[in-house]
Amino acid sequence: MAIKVKVGGSKSIRAVPKQDTNRSLVAQGQSKAVITPDSVTLGPDTVGNYVKGVTAGDGIVVTPNTHIESANVFIRHANTSTAVSTVNDPLDFVRNVNIDSFGHVTGFENMTFSFLAFDANNGIIYPKDFTIGDQNLTFGDTTNVLTGLSTLEVGELTFTQGRITGTDDIVISPTFGGVVDVNLHRIVNLDTPVDKVTRLVEHI
Numbered sequence: 001m002a003i004k005v006k007v008g009g010s011k012s013i014r015a016v017p018k019q020d021t022n023r024s025l026v027a028q029g030q031s032k033a034v035i036t037p038d039s040v041t042l043g044p045d046t047v048g049n050y051v052k053g054v055t056a057g058d059g060i061v062v063t064p065n066t067h068i069e070s071a072n073v074f075i076r077h078a079n080t081s082t083a084v085s086t087v088n089d090p091l092d093f094v095r096n097v098n099i100d101s102f103g104h105v106t107g108f109e110n111m112t113f114s115f116l117a118f119d120a121n122n123g124i125i126y127p128k129d130f131t132i133g134d135q136n137l138t139f140g141d142t143t144n145v146l147t148g149l150s151t152l153e154v155g156e157l158t159f160t161q162g163r164i165t166g167t168d169d170i171v172i173s174p175t176f177g178g179v180v181d182v183n184l185h186r187i188v189n190l191d192t193p194v195d196k197v198t199r200l201v202e203h204i
Helices: 196-202
Strands: 003-007 011-015 051-053 060-063 066-068 074-077 092-099 105-112 118-121 124-127 130-132 135-137 151-154 157-160 163-166
Antiparallel strands (some): 003 011, 092 105, 118 124, 151 157, 157 163
């Protein structure tokens, strides 16, 4: 290892010690050695803090990253996301989460359940009870009876209190050999009613 030593105002000497020998770095007429800046090559014989350079990988920021003689290096993670934190209502939930190659959340969407139909308790969202006619039902319940309805639409048929109406023909079709039983009540307002007896009379 060669060391360049400045002597006086302009002169300098170069000391090249032999292996396993000691040589004073104090020149004649000087009280101590003056080493010219950046003239010492670092190697296994030097001590002290020195980092020539630190290379930052993807998503890493190093400050400073070259000629770090004090070795005070600040390494931090780069901000790879523009997503912001949210504090959601109990009926809100997160969907469509975007995650980058570092495993960071970079974006997401917030959705919400309607408070008219849903409620939340202890982190669980569940549907509210609902009423059909006079029947109060809980989600998951079954019932064979619905009462208190004023109108019920089934396909092209509309049941409104004592009336059945349809947007097309209404066909009453019992199984073969079955009957339509009106329980001894009359059927009125038929347009040219036809029955078996009438048919029989017409063919006599």
